[in-house]
Amino acid sequence: MRLASPSHILVAASLVALAGCSQEQASPAAGPGGPGGAVEVGYVVTHPQSVERSTSISGRVVAHSTAEIRPQVDGIVKTIAFQEGRAVEAGATLFELQDQKFRAAYDAAAAALAKAQASEAGAQSTFDRSDRLAKSSTVSQQVLDEARTALLQATADVEVAKADLETAKINLDNTVIKAPIAGIIGTADVSVGSLVTANQTDALATIRTIDPVNVDLVDTSANLLRLRQDVEAGRLGRNGTGAPTVTLTLENGQTYEQKGEISLATVNVSQTPGTFTLRSTFANPQRVLLPGMFVRATVDVGSMPNAYLIPQRAVQRDATAKPVVYVVSADGKAEQRAIVTNGNKNNDWIVTEGLNDGDRLIVDGFQKISAGAAVAPVEAKVDKNGVVGQSLAPSTATQAPAVVGGEPAK
CATH class of the missing domain: 2.40.30.170 (Efflux pump adaptor protein, beta barrel domain)
Structure with missing residues (x-):
């Protein structure tokens, strides 16, 4: 059997040592973002409050209120007594119509009333005289009844004359058109000399x-x-x-x-x-x-x-499109919570169910986590525009600074 030379043994040992170093470098002691593979996340602490809805x-x-001014009698406009676009008080004079015929009608009605009253007085005297004579049997009962009938007719004529006089007075008063309410009056749709009719369709002013x-x-x-x-x-x-x-x-x-x-x-x-x-x-x-x-x-x-205001960015949707959030559990893991929202206020959701006082709500970094994942929480602040500001500590000396809102976190 051929034995390896000493130089070959040294080369082989060197290769094994290099392989061992490469494996150690390829297996760092801590995963990205935190010790033991935990992902660094930004959180805010939730507290209930009274939220105005x-x-x-x-x-x-x-x-x-609105009043359209229309004439109650026929006539010719004699005077326009207001300034267009100005305030007017209730009862202020707006228009005056020529009133000669209405004044004449009033005078005639007054004369008719005086005539009726004179006739009533005569009928009253006749009745009184007939009543005295009837008691002494000087005149018959028929004469007394006729005197009573004449008196009643004369009294009725007086009432008719009074009504005619009141009507004439109303028509005369209506030649002066007054404001029924206080307010701002618009433009006059007629001019002096215009003929107007009672209850016409077009308003004189509003x-x-x-x-x-x-x-x-x-x-x-x-x-x-x-x-x-x-x-x-x-x-x-x-x-x-x-x-x-x-x-x-x-x-x-x-x-x-x-x-x-x-x-x-x-x-x-x-x-x-x-x-x-x-x-x-x-x-x-x-x-x-x-x-x-x-x-x-x-x-x-x-x-x-007892509602919660949470940033809109912290709310996610599950597979059924229901709103959920992630909170940091007591054992340092991401816990998914189903929540109930009731509208929004500015850039915050109003949450009525699903959160507790003191929960650490994840507002940044949740894109890298799932339910049950280990997290390294870092307290964050969210401004009124919903932008998160926080400081994520690097896990190693060579780790790049965390980027929040487009700028490196301090």
């Missing part, structure tokens, strides 16, 4: 009350049912007392400084779009809100106690 609804400004002013809000019936269910279940802290407050966002994006409240809800749902209307009322001293404006309203529907 609101809903955003589109709406349109409408006048609190008055709108815009302080206070109404905003009609339209929402779906499905949201109405959901809101009613939340109120009845006590999830919104309401017991049916107190009107919800409303905040408006104008068309230019600015928030209207005055807050309003819900003043009316319709009792029926529109059949075609399936919507219902809420009416809110706002003070409008500066006349910022004008009828016809479109606005966006935020309605404060209540407050949910």
